[in-house]
Amino acid sequence: MAIRTKIAAAMAVLLIVAVSIIGFVTVQTVSSHLIDQLDRKLHGLVEQKTIPVSGSEPSDETAGEMPYSEVAILVFGEDGGLVDAQPAGFADDPYSLPDVQAPPDTKGYFTVDSENGAMTYRAVSTGLVTIKGVTGTYTIVFALPTAGVEATISTLTRTVLVTGFVVGALGILIAWVVTRRGLRVVDHMVADAEHVASGNLDHRITAADPRTEMGRLSLALNRMVSRLTDAITQRDRQHERLRQFVADAGHELRTPLTAIGGYVQLYESGATPPGEKLDRALNRIGSENARLAKLVDDLMVLSRLDEEVGGDRELVELTQLAQDAVDDAEVADSTHPISLSARRPLTVVANEGQLRQVLVNLLTNARVHTPRGTAIDVSVAEHVGWAVLRVHDHGPGIPAEHRQKVFDRFYRADPSRSRATGGSGLGLSIVSSIVAAHGGEIRLDSEPGEGTAIEVRLPIARLE
Incomplete structure (x- = not known):
């Protein structure tokens, strides 16, 4: 039974019951009143x-x-x-x-x-x-x-019955018309929902008056459809990212594996007799193996971060951590002068190992992608409850078409993926994932010829 039919039937029952009760009470009251009048008249006769x-x-x-x-x-x-x-x-x-x-x-x-x-x-x-x-x-x-x-009661009873029938019929008719017009928006909502279900995710439910129940329902359905659409879009993007990730990972893994396999085949064929040539082949096998191990380690780090495994958190003094990273970078590569600016110690709640990796990756990225002799400035400062770590190189900068993608996995500005242009393209992706896992923010500021600045913001620990 349709809801409008149920409402009309319920209204009919209520009207019939109400009219019956009112009519019965009216007839009984009038009858009692008329009988009382006869009794009073009889009482006057008795008093004669x-x-x-x-x-x-x-x-x-x-x-x-x-x-x-x-x-x-x-x-x-x-x-x-x-x-x-x-x-x-x-x-x-x-x-x-x-x-x-x-x-x-x-x-x-x-x-x-x-x-x-x-x-x-x-x-x-x-x-x-x-x-x-x-x-x-x-x-x-x-x-x-x-x-x-009896004549009066009979006339009154007929009047009540006729009036009740007319009122009931009019009430049912009015209830049917009102419910039909009131539920017309439901028919529109059903049609819109079927349109959305057919695959047109850009379509929305026709909004009704938000002061009514149907209006609030239409708004709720629109929010639900929007969230479902966003979820489906996000799922499609994740599938695309996963597909691209698998393709990129396969490409990156294939290169060292191909090199290692080639040198092994040379050795097995006897083309590398003992001596300098064999030593060079073994050295290349070891180098490619180390590259492969580093790539696998980076993938494992990203996998753990995707599972939201942030490790143990503790109070970490960010200024001291930045000083250690700068010292290590100067030892590893003396061709890039690195300076540190920090006014006072800042403490954050973080996983110290992961935070060290953020600093190492940022400094490595700055050294690898800038010419020899390029200065790198590192600063630690406080800004409105945030600890701000900034790594600024004075290199050539990043072209505008690459700035939005540098934090994507396996993304590199050089499409040839030559080793001379850097690593596997996972460094900044790991940085972004670690910062997000710690509830922080990461920003990129780069202009051609003015260098690149990457800013990491982490919540300052509140010590009581």
Whole structure:
């Protein structure tokens, strides 16, 4: 059953029940009120001091004086026999008398049928009383016809039924129209959702009034679709990056493996007899093996960082760590003058080994990609709660088309991948991954002819 049908059916049931209850209460209340009016009128008759009872049939003169009587009167003697009776109605066509054969036991009000069963009376008994001018005691019963009350109740009942039917029908019709118009936005949302499900991820749900439930639902669905779209896009990018990563890793691994295999084949074929040629071949095998081991180590580092294994964290004094890295770099390569600027010690929470690797990779990258004699400036400073490590070389800089990709894995500005232009292209990728794992930021600033500056920002440790 459609939701609009359910709402219309529920509205119909509620209206029918409500109208039935209201009609029933109304009819009962009006009926009780009309009966109470008859009872009050009977009470006034009981309070009368003189009651016209002659002991015989009414005369023509009496009938002429009272052409219509709204009350029927029955008088019972002390022995319980009917002494006199005055019917209600017109004198020439009186109503049938109330069907009371003996004096009632109580003085309360009661309802009784007529003798012929054609109508009912509301009656009351006075009990044993004396009548002025008449000896003895009598029981008098006054009765008023309820035809007027019954007609009023019957008319009211028909009115309630007709009105209830009309109100119920109008209510159901209005509920159907309102729910149909109110749920029209749901039909649009279903159509939009099917459009998105068909593969059109750029499509969005038609937004409704945000103050309504449907409006909030449409906004929530749009946010959900956007997140799903972003997730799918991110997944596709990761798949593409993985594919490129596998291709690049295979290319990088193939080069040393091919070199090692070639020298082994030369040795096995006897083309490298003992002597200088064999020593050179073994030296090349060892060099390529070291290159292969370094590449595998870098890949393992990236794998651990991708799994968010940051290692043990401790308080690390960044200024001292930078000083150690600068000293090591000057020993490894004296052709690049390196200077360190640091005003005061700065402490961060980090894995010391990984942070050392960041410094080593940045300094190595600066030395490898700049000519001999190029100065390198290293600085450690504080800026708004961040420890800022900056490595600035005064080399040729990075072309604009390569700046956005230098942190990608296996990316190198030289597409030939010659060893003379650097390593495997994993150094800055490792730096970026380590900084991200420590909740930091990395920035690149480079202009042709003005050198390259790489800035690493890490949160300063708060010591209490």
